[in-house]
Amino acid sequence: xxxxxxxxxxxxxLLHIQLNNSDGADYEVVIYREYxxxxxxxxxxxxxGKTDSYRTMIxxxxxxxRGLNIEYPEKVTLQVFIIDxxxxxxxxxxxxx
Amino acid sequence: xxxxxTESAQKYNLHTKWNDxxxxxxxxxxxxxxxxxxxxxxxxxxxxxxxxxxxKVRKNIGGTLYAQSxxxxxxxxIERIETEALFHYKPGSKILxxxxxxxxxxxxxxxxxxxxQFQYTSPDKIVxxxxxxxxxxxxxxxxxxxxxxxxDPAVWMEFVLDTAKEAKKRGLKNLFKSAFFLSKExxxxxxxxxxxxxxxxxxxxxxxxxxxTKGWLQPVLDNAxxxxxxxxxxxxxxxxxxGLTNNNDDxxxxxxxxxxxLSPEIPIHFTRFHPDYKYMxxxxxxxxxxxxxxxxxxxxxxxxxxxxxxxxxEGLNTYCPECKELLIERYGLCTYLxxxxxxxxxxxxxxxxxxxxxxxxxxxxxIL
Numbered sequence: 506x507x508x509x510x511x512x513x514x515x516x517x518x519l520l521h522i523q524l525n526n527s528d529g530a531d532y533e534v535v536i537y538r539e540y541x542x543x544x545x546x547x548x549x550x551x552x553x554g555k556t557d558s559y560r561t562m563i564x565x566x567x568x569x570x571r572g573l574n575i576e577y578p579e580k581v582t583l584q585v586f587i588i589d590x591x592x593x594x595x596x597x598x599x600x601x602x
Numbered sequence: 603x604x605x606x607x608t609e610s611a612q613k614y615n616l617h618t619k620w621n622d623x624x625x626x627x628x629x630x631x632x633x634x635x636x637x638x639x640x641x642x643x644x645x646x647x648x649x650x651x652x653x654x655x656x657x658k659v660r661k662n663i664g665g666t667l668y669a670q671s672x673x674x675x676x677x678x679x680i681e682r683i684e685t686e687a688l689f690h691y692k693p694g695s696k697i698l699x700x701x702x703x704x705x706x707x708x709x710x711x712x713x714x715x716x717x718x719q720f721q722y723t724s725p726d727k728i729v730x731x732x733x734x735x736x737x738x739x740x741x742x743x744x745x746x747x748x749x750x751x752x753x754d755p756a757v758w759m760e761f762v763l764d765t766a767k768e769a770k771k772r773g774l775k776n777l778f779k780s781a782f783f784l785s786k787e788x789x790x791x792x793x794x795x796x797x798x799x800x801x802x803x804x805x806x807x808x809x810x811x812x813x814x815t816k817g818w819l820q821p822v823l824d825n826a827x828x829x830x831x832x833x834x835x836x837x838x839x840x841x842x843x844x845g846l847t848n849n850n851d852d853x854x855x856x857x858x859x860x861x862x863x864l865s866p867e868i869p870i871h872f873t874r875f876h877p878d879y880k881y882m883x884x885x886x887x888x889x890x891x892x893x894x895x896x897x898x899x900x901x902x903x904x905x906x907x908x909x910x911x912x913x914x915x916e917g918l919n920t921y922c923p924e925c926k927e928l929l930i931e932r933y934g935l936c937t938y939l940x941x942x943x944x945x946x947x948x949x950x951x952x953x954x955x956x957x958x959x960x961x962x963x964x965x966x967x968x969i970l
Binding site: 518519521553555556559560561562564565566567568589590591592593594596 | 676677678679680681682684685686687701713714716717727739742743751752779874876910911913914933934935936
C-alpha cells in the first residue's frame with residue numbers, strides 16, 4: 506500500500522484528493538484521521554472500478570484533528586490539491602504519487 | 603492558492619478554433635445578415651457569423667447559435683452541500699459538483715479565471731459527458747444532488763436544463779450556484795427544474811458591478827426576487843472583498859435588500875475573499891470583517907447570517923433565532939446535527955420552526 510500524510514495548519518483545512526486507476530477493478534482507500542491524545546478514526550472509501558478518476562473533498566473535521574494519513578493501493582495514483590477557498594477548483598497538485 | 607494573472611498567461615483561444623454544431627443554443631433570435639442575438643443574459647450580445655458572445659462559449663455558425671460547451675466539463679468532484687454556501691438544505695449531504703468554462707462576467711478577483719475566461723482554458727482539462735453519464739455518476743456514488751457550480755453555470759444553460767430535467771425523473775435534485783446575471787426568461791426556465799439556488803450577490807452598487815465584474819446589478823436583484831416569489835429554497839452569499847466591500851455601508855445595503863425585498867428568514871453568507879487573478883493588492887479578508895458583517899446582520903433582524911472560508915467559530919454554526927440553542931455545529935465543511943434540532947427543522951427546546959429543510963442523518967458523523 507502507498508501512503509500520504511498531511512498535517513493541517515492554520516491556513517489549510519480543505520483538500521481535494523483525486524484517485525486514478527484504469528484496471529477496472531474496485532478498490533478501497535482508507536483515511537486515518539489523527540486526533541490530539543492519540544485517537545485515530547478510520548474512514549473507508551470504496552471506489553467503483555468503472556470509475557477511472559474519482560475526486561472528492563476532504564475537510565478537517567474538528568480542531569482536535571491534527572492531520573491524516575491516506576493509504577491506497579500500489580496501482581492507484583493519488584493527487585492531492587490544497588483548497589483555500591471552498592469555491593475553488595485547483596488544478597496545481599500539492600502531491601502526486 | 604492564488605493564480606495571479608500576467609500578460610504572458612497562455613491563451614488557447616479554443617473559441618476561435620471550435621465549430622461544434624452538435625447543440626443549437628436555446629434563448630436566441632436570428633437576425634438579418636446571418637447575425638444572431640443571444641437572450642441568455644442581459645448583455646444580449648449581437649453576434650456576427652463566426653463570432654462568439656462575451657462568454658465565448660456561444661458561437662454563431664452559419665447564422666445559428668450553438669452552445670460550444672454543451673456536454674463538456676472541466677470540474678467534477680464529490681463535495682458537501684456546505685461547499686456551495688448552503689447551510690439550510692439537507693445539511694451534511696454529499697453533492698456531485700460540476701463545472702465548465704466561460705462566463706458572462708469577468709470579475710477582477712475570480713479564482714477560477716483560467717476556466718471562466720475561456721481564452722485561457724486548456725483543452726486537456728476538458729472532458730465530455732452525456733447527461734446520462736452525469737446522472738449515473740451521481741447514482742453510483744449514492745449522491746442525491748447535482749450541483750452546477752464553480753465558474754458560473756449560467757453559460758452552460760442548455761446542458762444544465764437538459765440534464766436537470768432528466769435527473770429529476772431519476773429522483774435527483776439540482777442545485778444551481780450562480781451570480782444570477784441572467785435574463786428573466788432563463789430564470790423562469792431554471793425554476794422549473796432547479797430545487798436549490800445559491801445566489802451570489804457581489805455588491806449592492808451598480809458602479810462596483812460595472813468596474814469589477816463587467817456586469818450590472820439590477821438584473822441580479824430582480825432575479826433574486828423572482829426566485830423568492832417561487833418559494834424555491836435559496837440562500838445568498840456575498841464575497842466580502844478586502845479593500846472594496848468590507849465596510850458597514852456595504853453590509854447595510856445587503857442587509858436592507860434582504861430585509862425589505864426578500865425575507866429575514868433567508869440565510870446570508872459573508873465569505874472571505876483571497877487575492878487572485880487581477881486583484882492581488884490586498885490580503886485575504888480578515889475574519890473579523892466577516893464576523894462584523896454577520897453580527898450587524900443579526901442585530902438588524904436577519905435570523906441566520908454566516909461566515910464563509912473559515913474553519914471554526916460561531917459564525918459557522920446554526921443557532922435557534924428564538925432561544926439561541928445550538929442546532930448545528932460546523933467545522934470547515936463538516937456538519938454535526940445537534941439533538942436539539944428536530945427532523946422537521948424545529949428547535950426542540952423552544953419549538954421555533956427554522957427554515958432548515960430535508961434533515962436526515964448526515965454521512966459519517968465524527969463523534970468525539
